[in-house]
Amino acid sequence: MSEYLNDSSVADAGSVGAFVDRIKRGDITVGIVGMGYVGLPLALAMTRHFRHVRGFDIDQSKVEALNTGDSYIRQIPATLIGDAVKAGRLSATADFAELRDVDAIILCVPTPLSPQREPDLTYIVKTTNSVRQHLRRGHVVVLESTTYPGTTAEVVRPILEETGLKCGTDFFLAYSPEREDPGNVKFKTETVPKVVGADDPASQALACALYEGVVVKVVPVSTMHTAEATKLTENIFRAVNIALVNELKMVFDRMGIDVWEVIEAAKTKPFGFMPFYPGPGLGGHCIPIDPFYLTWKAREYEISTKFIELAGEINTAMPRYVIARTAETLDERFGKALSRSKVLVVGLAYKKNVDDVRESPAFKVLEFLERRGTQVDYYDPFVPVIPDMREHPDMAGRRSITWSPDELARFDAAIIVTDHDNVDYQALVQHCPLVVDTRNATRGVTGGEDRIVRA
Known part of the structure; x- marks a missing residue:
């Protein structure tokens, strides 16, 4: 040059x-x-x-x-x-x-x-x-x-x-x-x-x-400042809207309303609405992290980012909500505590159809279950072995179960954290007594609807 x-x-x-x-x-x-x-x-x-x-x-x-x-x-x-x-x-x-x-x-x-x-x-x-x-x-x-x-x-x-x-x-x-x-x-x-x-x-x-x-x-x-702010704005926009539908999910669940059906109906409006979908928490290297970068920098200017921080609190709390719904349903339906249950976590990747596990909420779900004394395994066709990770080094080397009717029947409950397309959800519902679906992955399942709980 x-x-x-x-x-x-x-x-x-x-x-x-x-x-x-x-x-x-x-x-x-x-x-x-x-x-x-x-x-x-x-x-x-x-x-x-x-x-x-x-x-x-x-x-x-x-x-x-x-x-x-x-x-x-x-x-x-x-x-x-x-x-x-x-x-x-x-x-x-x-x-x-x-x-x-x-x-x-x-x-x-x-x-x-x-x-x-x-x-x-x-x-x-x-x-x-x-x-x-x-x-x-x-x-x-x-x-x-x-x-x-x-x-x-x-x-x-x-x-x-x-x-x-x-x-x-x-x-x-x-x-x-x-x-x-x-x-x-x-x-x-x-x-x-x-x-x-x-x-x-x-x-x-x-x-x-x-x-x-x-x-x-x-x-x-x-300026470079403007370009940096653009990236944060894109992902904070998503984080805040996901927090909103996560909160709506919890409210509507108590009312007996299916939030997924609500969103499908709302998105038929051709203006003034953009669909976002609830889940078990945020994953990936951007959305769970970017809001905290801006809130930290905002303190230098003596500005409180209350709205963004509230969204972060809601999204961070979602894995605990999923565990609470699982525990509540096991107790109500089978009189069984999490500490005496076997639970299968379905999907470790942070999003569907990828092998990227960075910041995946699945690891929080795994950790919370194990702290409660639950026997936990996982299944993910894209993550056969858990890789080395900065935040969860103790989980490295753990292997996915082999997908089969006999294996699925071993568990008291399955929690769908990641909705990969190549998972047989019909078989999951057929062979597992309880399926806690955080992604609406079982929407096409016929029969066994009484086994499905959306959380």
């Missing part, structure tokens, strides 16, 4: 324009740090436009899998990876010194919460420090990780400027929130518009050009 910038410390319009043209031609190498559920789909999308994409990850097993054309994410076919590797457009490495050889660096690393429900920027800070060690003049750096407004300008930029290079003149910095939705067959990386925000014209021009040849539409916004 340096050949497209002049020798002064300022990137003038001509040098930036030349590099924008080069990006538009696809004549650059892009480095993506973090080859997970966000980074890998983005890398594959970018291989269709740029001459080479290099994936960076500290997990050597992922690096080896990618370089041999294998996939470790169920919804991404190995053939897509293999074809890109064979064509010389995709490679992976754990050697961050190779960042010097790329022209643009995109950071797609986790942003979890601490045990105190505060933002944990450990991965962003560590990754930015790795980039700093190999930053050179002309690099374009984009953060995609979901975070609070100010992270890119107040955390990432100062670390990179420790090199003596200046943002907007020597290197270029932007924020563009990821919008991946694992398992959604209607949308993929290329078909979702990309929001891009930067704090100087050169960074904005280069970052927008980086995505323009890859996605259907680029939506530039005025």
Whole structure:
């Protein structure tokens, strides 16, 4: 890239324009740090436009899998990876010194919460420090990780400027929130518009050009703060509306009203209503976490986010509600306590038809049941073995039961947490005395309706 910038410390319009043209031609190498559920789909999308994409990850097993054309994410076919590797457009490495050889660096690393429900920027800070060690003049750096407004300008930029290079003149910095939705067959990386925000014209021009040849539409916004706030707004909107229908579910249940039927009827209104659906709690890496990022940052401005925090409290309480409904029904129907019961949790993934277990409410359900002395097993066709996880290390290695009539009949109750399409719910209701359905997965079941409790 340096050949497209002049020798002064300022990137003038001509040098930036030349590099924008080069990006538009696809004549650059892009480095993506973090080859997970966000980074890998983005890398594959970018291989269709740029001459080479290099994936960076500290997990050597992922690096080896990618370089041999294998996939470790169920919804991404190995053939897509293999074809890109064979064509010389995709490679992976754990050697961050190779960042010097790329022209643009995109950071797609986790942003979890601490045990105190505060933002944990450990991965962003560590990754930015790795980039700093190999930053050179002309690099374009984009953060995609979901975070609070100010992270890119107040955390990432100062670390990179420790090199003596200046943002907007020597290197270029932007924020563009990821919008991946694992398992959604209607949308993929290329078909979702990309929001891009930067704090100087050169960074904005280069970052927008980086995505323009890859996605259907680029939506530039005025600052990095604005782009960061956009991502939080999208997911807080969902979290608040899910909390609303979860609360309605609890109220309507006491009234003997089926909330699912209510929602189906309400969504026939062609204006003024958007359907959201209740569940056993929130999962995934965005919706359960993003509201807490904003509420934490809002305290700096002495603002209380009561509405958002209330929604968080409702959604966080849902696993306990599910357990309470299960315990209540077992007692009423069979005179049996949870401590003397065997319960099957159906579905561990945080959403249907994926193998992603991040922040899944199923693990809270498992934990609460075991604390009550319940004998618990799980079934998930996409998660045959529980992987290593930061929050539930003691559960790693546990295996799914084998689905069979005899196995299902062993349990006093089954709790449907994740409504995978390839589960035989008819058989579940037929062979299990009680089915607690948190997802309306049994709506098509005929016979045995008296065994089904929606919670």
